Amino acid sequence: MATVELKNVSKSYGTVEVLRDINLELEQGEFVVFVGPSGCGKSTLLRMIAGLEDITGGELRIDGQPMNDVLPAKRGIAMVFQSYALYPHMTVFENMAFGLEQARLNKAEIRERVEKAAKMLQIEAFLDRKPKQLSGGQRQRVAIGRAITCDPRVFLFDEPLSNLDAALRVDTRLEIASLGKRLPDTTMVYVTHDQVEAMTLADRIVVLNGGIVEQVGTPMELYERPASQFVAGFIGSPRMNFLNGTVAAAHGAETYGIRPEHISLSPDAGDWRGRVILTERLGSDTFVHVEVDGVGPVNVRIEGRSEVHANDEVHLTPDPASVHLFDAKGRPIPG
Amino acid sequence: MSKTVQKSRLSRSRTRSAWLFLAPMLLTLAIVAAWPLGRTIWFSFTDASLDLMGEARFVGFRNYLEYVAWGDGEGQYYGLLADARWWRSVWNTILFAVVSVSFETVFGLIIALVLNQQFRGRGLVRAAVLIPWAIPTIVSAKMWAWMLHDQFGIINDMLQTIGLIAEPIAWTASPDTAMVAVLMVDIWKTTPFMALLILAGLQMVPGDIYEAAKLDGVPPWRVFRKITLPLIMPAVLVAVVFRALDALRVFDIVYVLTPNTDATRTMSVFARENLFDYDKFAYGSAASTLLFLVIALITITFIMATRMDLEGKRS
Amino acid sequence: MKPPLWQSIGFYILVGVIVLQALFPFYYAILTSLEDGQALFEVNYLPRALNLANYQAMLSGGVFGKQILNSVFVATVVVILSLFLAVTAAYALSRIRFRGRGLLLLTVLSVSMFPQIAVLSGLFEVIRYFGLFNSLWSLVFSYMIFTLPFTVWVLTTFMRNLPIEIEEAAIMDGASSFTIIRRVFLPLMWPAMVTTGLLAFIHAWNEFLFALTFLSTDSQRTVPVAIALISGRSEFEIPWGNIMAASVIVTLPLVALVLVFQRKIVSGLTAGAVKG
Ligand SMILES: Nc1ncnc2c1ncn2[C@@H]1O[C@H](COP(=O)(O)OP(=O)(O)O)[C@@H](O)[C@H]1O
Numbered sequence: 001m002a003t004v005e006l007k008n009v010s011k012s013y014g015t016v017e018v019l020r021d022i023n024l025e026l027e028q029g030e031f032v033v034f035v036g037p038s039g040c041g042k043s044t045l046l047r048m049i050a051g052l053e054d055i056t057g058g059e060l061r062i063d064g065q066p067m068n069d070v071l072p073a074k075r076g077i078a079m080v081f082q083s084y085a086l087y088p089h090m091t092v093f094e095n096m097a098f099g100l101e102q103a104r105l106n107k108a109e110i111r112e113r114v115e116k117a118a119k120m121l122q123i124e125a126f127l128d129r130k131p132k133q134l135s136g137g138q139r140q141r142v143a144i145g146r147a148i149t150c151d152p153r154v155f156l157f158d159e160p161l162s163n164l165d166a167a168l169r170v171d172t173r174l175e176i177a178s179l180g181k182r183l184p185d186t187t188m189v190y191v192t193h194d195q196v197e198a199m200t201l202a203d204r205i206v207v208l209n210g211g212i213v214e215q216v217g218t219p220m221e222l223y224e225r226p227a228s229q230f231v232a233g234f235i236g237s238p239r240m241n242f243l244n245g246t247v248a249a250a251h252g253a254e255t256y257g258i259r260p261e262h263i264s265l266s267p268d269a270g271d272w273r274g275r276v277i278l279t280e281r282l283g284s285d286t287f288v289h290v291e292v293d294g295v296g297p298v299n300v301r302i303e304g305r306s307e308v309h310a311n312d313e314v315h316l317t318p319d320p321a322s323v324h325l326f327d328a329k330g331r332p333i334p335g
Numbered sequence: 336m337s338k339t340v341q342k343s344r345l346s347r348s349r350t351r352s353a354w355l356f357l358a359p360m361l362l363t364l365a366i367v368a369a370w371p372l373g374r375t376i377w378f379s380f381t382d383a384s385l386d387l388m389g390e391a392r393f394v395g396f397r398n399y400l401e402y403v404a405w406g407d408g409e410g411q412y413y414g415l416l417a418d419a420r421w422w423r424s425v426w427n428t429i430l431f432a433v434v435s436v437s438f439e440t441v442f443g444l445i446i447a448l449v450l451n452q453q454f455r456g457r458g459l460v461r462a463a464v465l466i467p468w469a470i471p472t473i474v475s476a477k478m479w480a481w482m483l484h485d486q487f488g489i490i491n492d493m494l495q496t497i498g499l500i501a502e503p504i505a506w507t508a509s510p511d512t513a514m515v516a517v518l519m520v521d522i523w524k525t526t527p528f529m530a531l532l533i534l535a536g537l538q539m540v541p542g543d544i545y546e547a548a549k550l551d552g553v554p555p556w557r558v559f560r561k562i563t564l565p566l567i568m569p570a571v572l573v574a575v576v577f578r579a580l581d582a583l584r585v586f587d588i589v590y591v592l593t594p595n596t597d598a599t600r601t602m603s604v605f606a607r608e609n610l611f612d613y614d615k616f617a618y619g620s621a622a623s624t625l626l627f628l629v630i631a632l633i634t635i636t637f638i639m640a641t642r643m644d645l646e647g648k649r650s
Numbered sequence: 651m652k653p654p655l656w657q658s659i660g661f662y663i664l665v666g667v668i669v670l671q672a673l674f675p676f677y678y679a680i681l682t683s684l685e686d687g688q689a690l691f692e693v694n695y696l697p698r699a700l701n702l703a704n705y706q707a708m709l710s711g712g713v714f715g716k717q718i719l720n721s722v723f724v725a726t727v728v729v730i731l732s733l734f735l736a737v738t739a740a741y742a743l744s745r746i747r748f749r750g751r752g753l754l755l756l757t758v759l760s761v762s763m764f765p766q767i768a769v770l771s772g773l774f775e776v777i778r779y780f781g782l783f784n785s786l787w788s789l790v791f792s793y794m795i796f797t798l799p800f801t802v803w804v805l806t807t808f809m810r811n812l813p814i815e816i817e818e819a820a821i822m823d824g825a826s827s828f829t830i831i832r833r834v835f836l837p838l839m840w841p842a843m844v845t846t847g848l849l850a851f852i853h854a855w856n857e858f859l860f861a862l863t864f865l866s867t868d869s870q871r872t873v874p875v876a877i878a879l880i881s882g883r884s885e886f887e888i889p890w891g892n893i894m895a896a897s898v899i900v901t902l903p904l905v906a907l908v909l910v911f912q913r914k915i916v917s918g919l920t921a922g923a924v925k926g
């Protein structure tokens with residue numbers, strides 16, 4: 001059964017339409033990630049599901065019930081904000097209890113629920129502290145804890161990692177992933193502009209661009225069979241190489257796409273010949289930027305170390321099975 | 336297919352709360368401001384008197400201007416606009432506003448520049464500067480009335496000691512100096528307000544601008560003229576307009592320091608005298624209305640001219 | 651790089667002049683208030699006497715004490731009432747998007763520009779109609795015309811800068827607008843409330859025109875009017891000593907407030923003036 005359904009949902013601010021004709025069905029217990037460049041409408045879509053923004057067109061249903069006109073607190077939804085949005089003057093306990101108080105639960109039950117959530121997130125030790133006295137990661141956990149206590153059907157996250165430093169970001173990402181596993185019946189909707197977060201967390205990814213859905217699918221589907229040039233470029237790191245001109249024309253396409261990891265490099269033989277401009281050594285991988293004669297700049301990813309250097313002459317061979325062809329409108333041409 | 340913009344329950348309930356929350360304030364303002372203002376304007380077109388307000392009859396513009404013909408081709412204008420005492424009060428008000436605000440701006444700027452420097456005891460100096468602002472206007476008027484006393488006042492004593500004057504001056508009583516006395520007290524009392532507003536503007540000027548100017552070897556006076564002044568101009572302008580609006584309605588200081596003299600009677604004082612002392616309630620209302628009109632015009636012009644950022648969209 | 655010596659000396663002389671001119675009138679009032687009889691009529695620059703006769707004269711009669719209480723009562727009630735009305739209004743004006751909001755803000759702002767004299771005759775009628783003439787409530791009521799727009803304006807500016815996400819979190823938690831104000835915003839707003847409350851208090855404490863007009867008996871008057879009306883039998887018998895003592899008494903609390911809260915007052919004053 002689908003828990004969250006969006007039918008022809010759209011959103012405009014005055015005359016500016018920021019989301020158009022969104023159709024989605026999110027399954028119960030699924031971890032869905034909305035990903036797209038900044039300003040594409042991800043937050044707006046999430047906030048419409050939450051009820052913080054009016055839905056100006058179409059319908060939202062949760063568990064089959066129409067939700068357009070239901071107050072946020074009555075939708076069975078909890079939300080974790082980018083800035084955590086903890087109440088600064090309340091202790092961690094009071095922060096987590098606030099929603100339950102509004103729902104008029106009795107004291108004993110509130111305490112029980114808060115403590116259960118605190119235990120799950122290992123924040124029991126901080127229950128009497130104010131948010132000021134916590135680190136960024138701890139605050140993030142409190143924010144998640146506050147959401148859990150309400151026992152929501154749907155859990156919404158709006159870029160929850162963007163205020164954390166890089167190391168903590170990975171830890172917290174893992175924690176959110178395991179939270180998804182520990183709450184198998186809860187649908188998770190997670191917004192990010194970072195495709196790595198999307199790929200690692202999602203059961204299914206929704207790629208948004210300019211207010212429309214570009215593609216919906218599992219991470220591997222998006223990686224292997226992008227439905228548009230935009231998706232092909234957005235998913236995968238480093239970015240797919242897009243080549244125009246003769247290479248593309250030879251395949252009857254406007255654009256020829258090949259991912260850096262699908263090109264092999266050899267010092268003496270290959271389909272393309274070029275000169276190395278720059279190498280980036282990450283230890284586990286090496287990225288080699290090559291200016292290919294008659295083709296243009298191509299980025300190649302090599303596992304492990306590589307002994308090529310700037311100005312070396314190299315030969316490249318794209319894997320024919322992994323080539324993506326696009327027409328002038330950016331639509332894929334079946335190969 | 337027509338798209339109807341449908342407001343959600345949350346939006347609707349928030350809009351409803353908004354009006355509910357605003358209602359008490361709006362009601363209060365309606366009773367203390369809008370309605371009385373309307374009544375004042377109404378009274379100005381009637382023959383109302385203090386004791387017979389309810390029986391006021393409409394008399395048109397008679398309180399403002401009326402030509403009474405004597406029948407033989409001769410006649411005379413009556414009403415505020417033909418009243419030399421009123422015109423004198425208009426002149427006094429304008430003079431007071433222009434002079435006091437000019438001096439306050441200059442002194443305020445100097446004090447603000449001083450307070451903007453880093454020096455030991457700055458906090459205490461700032462507190463000291465604030466004190467004249469906090470002293471009730473009536474109290475300042477009385478304190479200065481005593482200092483300006485013709486026989487026992489310390490100001491005359493000082494001036495005589497340093498030889499600036501030979502004879503004591505009757506500052507508040509003499510028509511020649513009464514306005515000077517009023518201006519002195521007002522400038523003393525209100526300069527702190529000006530200084531603080533300008534100081535706030537000064538503190539928004541980023542410090543590295545001065546560093547850069549210093550490195551380029553620009554002399555301080557030019558830095559002030561070419562950099563500081565243009566940057567704080569908006570803050571100064573706002574302060575000047577606020578003060579000017581305030582100065583145009585001046586009442587307390589004049590009423591207490593120099594009661595009953597043509598030399599200092601301002602529009603507010605003129606209005607109140609007619610309303611409550613001379614039992615010319617309607618005439619006084621007309622004077623109030625005209626003062627309101629002047630101030631409203633200036634306010635509207637100001638808001639239009641600065642296209643004020645009311646909803647805080649720019650921040 | 652240190653400025654040359656003559657510049658520092660000049661600067662400190664300027665600071666000295668500024669402080670002296672600001673404090674001297676109040677200093678001289680204190681000095682006068684401590685003199686009595688003939689000493690009053692000799693100009694002194696330094697304190698000569700420490701005679702509390704003027705204070706005794708003012709405070710023993712009972713009326714002045716009552717008048718101080720009147721002022722305290724009016725100013726306190728005005729502060730409480732205007733803060734109460736302004737908090738909810740400021741929430742609506744800063745946090746809720748609805749049609750007519752800009753116009754309302756404009757209205758509130760323009761009321762704060764009203765010359766008091768323009769409403770005096772109309773207000774006089776209203777106050778008589780409600781039977782409030784010569785009652786302290788007439789002042790509580792009429793002072794709203796200047797305290798309310800000011801507090802609404804400053805609190806609106808302040809609330810606009812509180813993070814939106816905190817409020818949205820509260821909405822998700824199921825809090826009503828009123829609960830949001832009471833449980834979430836109020837505790838965050840104490841600094842702004844203290845500032846605006848202080849300024850409203852000072853304003854109400856100092857007000858003269860309405861107090862002069864709407865109160866008619868000595869025992870009802872507030873202190874500014876009381877001081878203004880202290881007089882002798884003739885021009886030559888004005889009890890300057892008493893007036894100065896009364897002036898010092900009503901000013902001391904304000905000076906104390908300024909010293910303790912100067913930062914808050916400064917921030918409130920500058921917030922009250924709109925950025926152009
Ligand atoms: N209140 C608003 N009024 C007008 N436009 C808005 C408003 N909020 C967001 N937008 C616009 O809607 C678009 C989508 O915004 P958002 O959903 O926040 O993007 P993101 O994908 O970065 O989260 C943006 O172009 C933004 O400018």
Ligand SMILES: [Mg+2]
Pocket residue numbers: 042043044159
């Ligand atoms: Mg966003």
